[in-house]
Amino acid sequence: MTSLFNLLLFFFFLVLPFVSNAQSDDPLGQFCNQDTVISKASPIWSNIDHVLTELVSKAPSTGFLTTSYGSGNDKVYGLAQCRGDVSQDDCSSCIQDAGKQIRQLCPDQADARIWYDYCFLRYDDKTFIGEVDTYSGIFYINVENVTDPGKFNKELGRLMDRIEADAVVPENRGLGKSETKLTPFITLYALVQCTRDLPKLSCAQCLAIAVGNFPAICNSRKGCRVLYSSCYVRYELYPFFFPLDRNDSNIARGQTIKKLVYP
Ligand SMILES: *[C@@H]1O[C@H](CO)[C@@H](O)[C@H](O)[C@H]1NC(C)=O
Ligand SMILES: *[C@@H]1O[C@H](CO)[C@@H](O)[C@H](O)[C@H]1NC(C)=O
Numbered sequence: 151m152t153s154l155f156n157l158l159l160f161f162f163f164l165v166l167p168f169v170s171n172a173q174s175d176d177p178l179g180q181f182c183n184q185d186t187v188i189s190k191a192s193p194i195w196s197n198i199d200h201v202l203t204e205l206v207s208k209a210p211s212t213g214f215l216t217t218s219y220g221s222g223n224d225k226v227y228g229l230a231q232c233r234g235d236v237s238q239d240d241c242s243s244c245i246q247d248a249g250k251q252i253r254q255l256c257p258d259q260a261d262a263r264i265w266y267d268y269c270f271l272r273y274d275d276k277t278f279i280g281e282v283d284t285y286s287g288i289f290y291i292n293v294e295n296v297t298d299p300g301k302f303n304k305e306l307g308r309l310m311d312r313i314e315a316d317a318v319v320p321e322n323r324g325l326g327k328s329e330t331k332l333t334p335f336i337t338l339y340a341l342v343q344c345t346r347d348l349p350k351l352s353c354a355q356c357l358a359i360a361v362g363n364f365p366a367i368c369n370s371r372k373g374c375r376v377l378y379s380s381c382y383v384r385y386e387l388y389p390f391f392f393p394l395d396r397n398d399s400n401i402a403r404g405q406t407i408k409k410l411v412y413p
Contacts, residue, residue: 177248178377179288179408181263182256186275193224194260194275198253201228201273206249210242214323214346216279226260228273233343233382234325235392236268244269265377267390270345272379282352283379284359289409292373292386299370302338305330306364306385309340314357317342318350324381327391337398340385348380356381367411372404 188194197220209215209230218227230248232241248264248271256262263272265288272278296302313326324344329337342360344353360376360383368374373386388403389395 177251177255178265178267178290178375179410180252180255180265181261181286181379182259183261183274184259186260187258188260188275189258192260193220194226197224197226197275198260198273201226202249202253204228205230205271205273206245209245210238213238213241216347218277224275226273226275227277227279228271229279229345229347230269230271231345232269233267233341233391234323235327235341237392240268245271263379265382270377270379270382278379279347280349280352281380282348282356284356284381285379287360287363287411288375288377289363289367289411290373290375290377290406291368291409292371292404292406294372294404296370296372296387302332302370303364305332305338306340309338309385310342310361310364310383313340313342314354314361317344317357318353320350324348324353329389329395332387336387337389337395338385338387339389339391339395341383341391343382345380353381357383363411367409373406375406 200219201217204217205215205228213232213234216229218225220226230245232244244266248266248269252262252264252271260275309328309330313328316322316326317324324346327341329339331337342357344356348356356378360378360381363376375384388401389398
């Protein structure tokens, strides 16, 4: 009895915090536009709160929402979106975290953006809806390199072409994901996601710019992620999108490092 009780205590106080933090900790990155500093007295400040409340409460049910609040120069625009393959529960907790963290990380900016693997959220006092934005990019690259770059890059290129084409098919809502076997034991997984406010051509343009960075930045790494305000691109040698390929989910992931890129 005592040991069961201890086990429960152990679970609640030691294990559970880790479990519940697993999805909710730090974002992959944020962008707080320092040219848009506002004071707490500004009407923009409270309009941001309105926009955030609406994004957090309404975006998870469909995985995507754009909204605006206020009038004239104080109007604030917002967008929240989950990756198309994540569940509504994961989407909901991701957007809630994003809504909380963005105000802590960018407390004084009218233009702020925050990236997670499962979702993306931004607001601004200028409209950005429907426009391609690849200004600031966040990259995560695996420290390890593939052993056969020639073959790898050829297969990667083919896979990216295929999923970029899927992403612009209207019913796919900006999402493309697939995998290809490099050897009987090694599978390459890739996913692209545009924000759903983008027209087809703009989505294709964002993905082309993101993938265009592969030779210089991803450079035959075992995994790479490009995070832009208008699209997300990722490839790995382990499964990372849903539904998860369970046979491969124990593959060692290797260490990744973060790089910020400004054109
Ligand atoms: C991978 O290649 C890059 C250069 O292309 C090099 O800087 C890096 O150290 C390599 N990583 C490993 C783990 O060898
Ligand atoms: C997983 O492996 C088993 C046994 O090798 C196989 O029967 C099954 O089809 C595999 N599942 C997937 C999703 O590849």
